[in-house]
Amino acid sequence: MAGEKITTRAQDYSQWYLDIVNRAGLAENSSVRGCMVVKPHGYALWERMQAALDRMFKETGHVNAYFPLLIPKSYFAKEEQMAEGFAKECAVVTHYRLKSVPGKGIEVDPEAKLEEELIIRPTSETIIWNTYKNWIQSWRDLPLLINQWANVLRWEMRTRLFLRTAEFLWQEGHTAHATKAEAEEETAKMLEVYRVFAEEWMAMPVLFGPKSEGQKFPGAEYTLCIEAMMQDKRALQAGTSHFLGQNFAKAFEVMFQNSTGQLEHPWATSWGVSTRLIGALIMTHSDDQGLIAPPRIAPVQVVICALGKEAAEREASLSAAKQLATALKALPREEFFNFDTIAVKVDEDFHNTPGYRFNEWELKGVPVRVEIGPKDVAQNACVLARRDQPGKEGKQFGIPLDQAPLRIVELLKSIQANLFAKAKAFRDANTHTVETYDDFRQKIESPGGFFLAHWDGTRETEDKIAAETKATIRCIPKNLPNEPGVCMVTGRPSAQRVVFAKSY
RNA sequence: CGGGGUGUAGCUCAGCCUGGCUAGAGCGCUUGGUUUGGGACCAAGAAGUCGCAUGUUCGAAUCAUGUCACCCCGACCA
Known part of the structure; x- marks a missing residue:
């Protein structure tokens, strides 16, 4: 709420990013080193992403489950490459009790040392494959297609909100298959899900393909990724899908009996995207006025600002605004909106000037703003403003209220397409x-x-x-x-x- | 983890070098009033363990040591 303009990209790109995170109310640093507080508007973006992805995971046959946060150290050590890859960034739980020491406050109780230390998951392959051991016996148990939404912790030296934090939220898919070919197919299929999500939902064009040996996930045979270009022309890895071969099955002695009665190790994949996507979203689309959220991901897709000076004017504007909101919500649900109703908010904050309110909504990235004031009420119309064209250029005046809902839907679709095209043109040009x-x-x-x-x-x-x-x-x-x-x-x-x- | 920088009201910062009475400003916030189509104005008001700890001193926001956090640059990083 403080101040006016944010730092421009030309002045200082990383400060611009931090200003958007801050002023759009997405997240802030917490008092715990490297860990962020995700604020309501930032979390709402994550919820929109989750909703779209979760639906896509379900459509491809996956189900959700939940595995523990804490992993016995010995499990973690079983897969050598992984242990090596993550060893330097694991937090370790060594005790299970505190005690009060007079004069000194609370201390770790040395009596309560754990027999086996636990690590906080940096990723869950080990605990999950230790569990799969009991779930997989026959080829009929396969494929096992499970996803979990969870937090993970990696003790990062240097953190940036959303892009790299010690604790972050993500989903991790962990599947087991009877054949190598099927597991490889799954690895590719989930990468394609990520590509579609990135391009069609986030309007973020991505390159896709395998990582080099040097860049792959520890424990994987190979890693596929989607990779996007940010506005400072740097690359951001936006999602990965790993073919794990039989590495984890062997490490955890998971075997199944095939249809001819022989014992085999199943083949594994894992795949994930994280709250880093919120950082990607910001740096792909936003401008010097603030966040630009693509319509399919925006927590508020349409804001209707009621304007007016006199009480009677306000009442009339507000009433028209509410009617329009109702009409928008009554539109048929459709795939473009993930079969949700359109997310509409009526802004009746008459205490602030219209200019202030317009700027605040632009900062927050709302794709379409509708303005209804006395002049509009008089002609039964409204003004539509599109976020991807800030200022007067992005405004359409005198849109009749009865036509507005369909015009708004068109506008949302047009913004979605425009953001993708703009981002792709930028990437291609660079x-x-x-x-x-x-x-x-x-x-x-x-x-x-x-x-x-x-x-x-x-x-x-x-x-x-x-x-x-x-x-x-x-x-x-x-x-x-x-x-x-x-x-x-x-x-x-x-x-x-x-x-x-x-x-x- | 290395180099540099910064911690003073919710936010941005002045004051520190050269220690001294009651610690300041702008923005934001509260109240009242006037305003309102692209970041309004007036008045009154609330709000600070000066990051934390220890030390030096008659006296510390100010000096010293330690510590913590954040920012920038490296190193590191599915």
């Missing part, structure tokens, strides 16, 4: 093809962006490039032109171009 390492090294600094380059497929070359340029391989894209060539660094053969970028 995606470059480079042939030589010299050219790459120069252009990664300026102008920056995504670079399509040939790479020999080795870890050494990848590490060398990362060390020298700070750019990493974001993904080996499956939705971009694909041709063989020679590695820009070593000159060795390369099957296809990969995407290099600086990333979050």
